[in-house]
Amino acid sequence: MEKAEYMEKAAQHIVDADEEAVEKLAREYLIEGFDPIEMIEKGLSEGIRKLGVLFDRGEIFLPHLIIASEAMTTAVKILEQAMPADQVGKKLAKVVIGTIEGDVHDIGKGIVATMLRVYGFEVFDLGRDVPIATFVEKAKEIGADVVGSSALMTTTMVGQKALEKALKDAGLRDNLITMLGGAATTEHWAAKIGANFWAESAGDTVMKLKEIFS
């Protein structure tokens, strides 16, 4: 199979959320000796981009996106095994991400984490229901460039304000970007509490961070 055909198929398998097919394709591609980074950048990413468009148009829904992003993660792991170590390690920025304490929802946040990994960020996903202190400790420990928090409820969005303050108190705030998202949040809220930016979706997060870090 030609390389171009591999790219098309990789994108299509992601759009179809077909994990088995994309896994098989990635292995065959490596046997052919092609460049693994190229498949991530031109094949898989193109699939994710197409899915984002379909999702925004309301043509596909969240379950499809979750399964597609898992398929993407599986394929990327296979391809990364064939990459030289220096290329795997080369990341745009270090991102700490989590859902605020009291909030046990993290489906959207999980997709954001996957997308950021796909686009070359090093992501430390703290999961859901994360105490403010844990965000701060992790950011300090790894020297985070970005701290992202998600809040789905009006009860937990106040935690994002507390996070801003905690990062300031720890002396970290000036050296990193804060971003927030989640169903309860708005651009107005981000501005009000002094976060650097608000993102509406996973695609929006990637776009805004890439503007800053590439």
Place this chain on the structure above:
Amino acid sequence: MNSKERVMAVINHQKPDRMPCFGANCMVTYEQMEAAQAFWPKGHEDGETMARLALASHTVLGFDAVRVPFCQTFEARALGIKIKPGKLPGNMEGIPGIDHPPLYKLDDTPVFPDDFLSRGFIPELLKAVRILKKELGDEVPVIAGIIGPFTLAGSLIDTVPLLKATFKAPDKIRPWLEIGEKAGTALAKALIDAGADIICCEDMTASPELIAPKTYKELELEFQTKQFDAISVPTILHICGKVDPIVEWMAQTGPNILSLDTKTKPHIVREKCGPDVVLLGGVDVATTLFLHGPDEVKREAEEAIADGIQILAPGCAVGPGTPTENLLAMLQVAKGH
């Protein structure tokens, strides 16, 4: 008209003396807790405290209904699910939620306990309804909340595995929807026996923001319809987010009232659902009620009424930090219609 007559008039398609104003979801705020001297977490777990706190939406705000409970964990806890207390940053009290890991996996067989209604805090919830009924009689309607089949299924096997199954193996979800429907219906019947005037079913996870509309139509529609068929008092169905793609089927499940998030426009719902269902909603909770002031609240409420809202309400559960003056501004608008 008193509040109950006013609300029943709207439900029965008669003309009320003015538009009713109340929320279908939790209306509790920290300011109401102070005024009622009834606080969380006790208000989630103790019938008397719960009733005292619920009363505040009528005594403090002047709203046309009271509502219990204040969280979405009663059925789940009684089904054996681990619940996480409602601790918020800064040691504030919030609402309890479903803890992880989940009790079951998709391929397991769910168990419905025979003593369901005496498990967890359900006896305290029933006690709260009895106290409220005794206190309010036929003056103010008592709304009691249950959780929809799909959302309960998500509490049992966790939301992400449930969503994945809707895509990969939709038939495997049916036993979970069955037990979810059974639990909510059993609770609803007990709440009615205790004196509830209206049952509100919250089904957050069935929103098109989480599942495909096709899944609602092919699976949830059947179970929600079965549930409403079994409930003898007026009903409200609340699903968060923009529900345009499923709202027609939501109305087909048979609720008297649809509770709408502000992302869903009333005139679109009216077009899709016809004249029968009553529309409740109007003011956004996360931004307008929580962050803005009475002027913005009034403007948004007026717009929603002009667009077809018949019962003025917050679009979802009120954030507990919401200022009282914003909620009072809603009532003021309702009084003008």
